[in-house]
Amino acid sequence: MAGVVLRKVVKQFGAVKAVDDLSIEIQDKEFAVLVGSSGCGKTTALRMIAGLEAVTSGEIYIGDTLVNDMAPKDRDIAMVFQNYALYPHMNIRENMGFGLRIRKIPKAEIDARVEEAADILGLGDLLDRKPKELSGGQRQRVAVGRAIVRKPKLFLFDEPLSNLDAKLRVAMRAEISKLHRRLGATIIYVTHDQVEAMTMANRIFIMSKGILEQSGAPMDVYSKPANLFVAGFIGSPAMNFIDATLVAADGGLVIDTGSFRVRAPDSFASRLGAHAGRKVVFGVRPEDIAARAAASVDEGNTFAAQADVVETLGSEIFVHLTCGAHAIVSRMEAPESPLRVGDTIEVQLKMAKTHVFDPETSLTLV
Amino acid sequence: MNRKIVSSALFYLAVAAIVLVVLFPFLWMLASSFKTQVDIISWPPKIFFSPTLQNYRKVFGEQDFLKYFLNSTIVGASAVGLSLVLGLPAAYSIARFRQRKLAVFILLARLMPGISFLMPWYIVFSRLDLMDSYTALILSHILIALPIVVWIMSTYFSTIPPEMEESAMVDGATRQYAFWAIILPLSGPGIITATTLSFIFSWNNFMFSQVLSMEKTKTLPIAVYNFLSYAEVDWGGVMAAAVAIMAPAIVLTMIFQKYVVKGLTMGAVKG
Structure with missing residues (x-):
């Protein structure tokens, strides 16, 4: 050997x-x-x-x-x-x-x-x-x-x-x-x-x-x-890439896509700080997007989107969402009351698992 | 419906016409070889006649036909054999290392008029004292057989996936051994096609033997030609001799036609 x-x-x-x-x-x-x-x-x-x-x-x-x-x-x-x-x-x-x-x-x-x-x-x-x-x-x-x-x-x-x-x-x-x-x-x-x-x-x-x-x-x-x-x-369906701008606001960093704004976790701050005010690519895996649980508190990681296509795989569903100019694929547990095309839902991102890339070098920032 | 019948009738009429044109000389020859001299030259031609074996008896008895037959066989088999020994590795190399230009070059040698080779050969072979030798004749017939072998086989080899010998090479074989143990056993139909065709071309060749051979190594086509030039023309003998020459070629083709057609069409599509 x-x-x-x-x-x-x-x-x-x-x-x-x-x-x-x-x-x-x-x-x-x-x-x-x-x-x-x-x-x-x-x-x-x-x-x-x-x-x-x-x-x-x-x-x-x-x-x-x-x-x-x-x-x-x-x-x-x-x-x-x-x-x-x-x-x-x-x-x-x-x-x-x-x-x-x-x-x-x-x-x-x-x-x-x-x-x-x-x-x-x-x-x-x-x-x-x-x-x-x-x-x-x-x-x-x-x-x-x-x-x-x-x-x-x-x-x-x-x-x-x-x-x-x-x-x-x-x-x-x-x-x-x-x-x-x-x-x-x-x-x-x-x-x-x-x-x-x-x-x-x-x-x-x-x-x-x-x-x-x-x-x-x-x-x-x-x-x-x-x-x-x-x-x-790597990953299937593939990661969603969303063009965004990194904005310093409310004492932290906000990722502004034009269609929705989400708050970057504080743990990102050390590596993203230098990029405030610049264009970035925001990356979210479909499995890190979930329907917002009714009782959950908004931590600046939710936004509303419309379901365009719903693919049912049994235990889970792929939902093709539209939010403003952006198309986003999410992979979530099949909800109890079936999701219909055209429904608007609140989605919640697992921000700690998201990524931010530099569009010029295409390297990962976070 | 009517149109269908008409068109299919026309189709078979055309086929019949073509077959008749192609086969007529052959049938005429075959019939004449069993006729007496009188029957052959009688007009109108006799369709019904009492067949005789006289012509064949004469060809094989009086003439030394068996010797010419043997000469043709020796020359054809040796030329084809040597062409396979030289041509199979060459064709493999052309197929695998993309030397398509070389293949075209070899084919060009075949397309050039054979007579342009004869003069230099004549000089070289007579200086080497090789006139009327099997060596000279076999070497000249390699020019007929080798391009056929290389052309057909390089096309054939390129249809065999290269992973075959790559796998053998990873398994411990040299490329040469992989060619011998893996590629050649898979090339049967191609080799049969190349062998049959090149042997028939060598068998039918007239020009090279006419110049390079004399009494000792005379081949069949020359023997028939000599039939014509002696005294009066013995049509019955010529026809019988012609049938005897054609028979092996026809038998070979009939036995291997399945492979020959496959080999040729494959070359046509894949080339």
Whole structure:
């Protein structure tokens, strides 16, 4: 098992920088998820770690070994591809044993390891079938099985669940997490799905346009996004961004959006003080907007808004609100008397959880 | 309703006309090969006649037809074999490393009139004392077979997802081994198409053999040509010989036509 270090890694395709000055450090036995929208360089980064793509500049270490010029076969890694890349002309047993046969491992041991992996993944009955006779979910398991029989230092997953239907994806997510604990291996997992990233990762690396935007534990990234991009990317539905002006008033700071005014908590004052009188972006997660409880005291965090669209999910509802010029999405508990389109409701923000961004640098102020 | 019947009638009429035009010379040849000289030149042409095997007996008995048959086979098989050995890796490289210009260049070699190669070849091969040798003939026929192999196979390889060999490479294979163990076994239909077509082109080639071969390495088309130029024209013999030449090509095509059509149309759509 081994950690992985990328130091100032650059990958250039012609004039395009797919990965730009990427430095990340992944600990031994960590489940690291590279996440970002398509074209952000996450897959390119993974392929460079695998050795399938040459590094333009920078250094990649697996364990303590510099692997820049090492062939993929010598890196002691296993990779699961998005389209599984099973060999159609071999049965499942041969597919899973392929890497071991190349390494001239005795046949008895290959058989034992394949059986073991098949047991773990519930593929026991399918070993003599060809890949085309298997369902998508089963093929996915075989691809994972082919990786684990090798017992490599490092597992690489390239969007392995994106070809599965939603239900299967949830099941496989849990299964891969379980596998990670069982194998005690280092895993680098690439996905565009922030839900996968949040649920599976020990640490998330959020990329955009070839650059690492932020890394950290899922909850840290969620509650303390470094900038506007990360704040908008993590969380579903996405965070509401509202253009506002920071005003000094009533002995504190007030966020004035033009449509409503809310009072910034005193704890924000030290970091926002210098920005009084300037334009800011006010960020509120949908889940931090609730209907105002009748008995609650107004602490300068409520305003009235009109419900435009109400999406009922069962235990909770998504409400698309309009307040003046602003459209805001909120996610709240389903009220006892159903909310109707056109209703005006009092909403209340959990101000301590809101964020304020600098529109010029797009960095987080609070 | 009426219009539908008319249009479908017209359609089949057109098909019949095309088939007739294409097949008529072949049928004429086939019929003549079983006719006596008198029947062949009689006018109006006899549609009903008593067939004779005389022509075939003459072709295979008096002429050393089997030897020419063998020569054509040796030259065709060797040229195709060598073209596969050289062309499959080349096609793979073109497909994977996007060397499309190289592929066009190789195809150009095929599109240039073959006769422009003959003069230099003639000089080189006679200096090397390789005239009337299998070596010279096989080398010249590689010019026929290799571009076909490269063109068809580079298109075929590019339809195989690159993850196949990438996965094998991560699993511990070199690229060469991945090509051998993963890509080639998946390329059966493409290889059959390329082999069939290039073999038939080599089999039918007249010009290169006419110049570069003499008695020892003479191939079938030259043998038939020689039939014509001796004394009186023995039409029955020529026709029988022509049928004998065409038979292997037709049999090959019929056996592999499923793959050939697939291989060719795939090239057309994906190219």
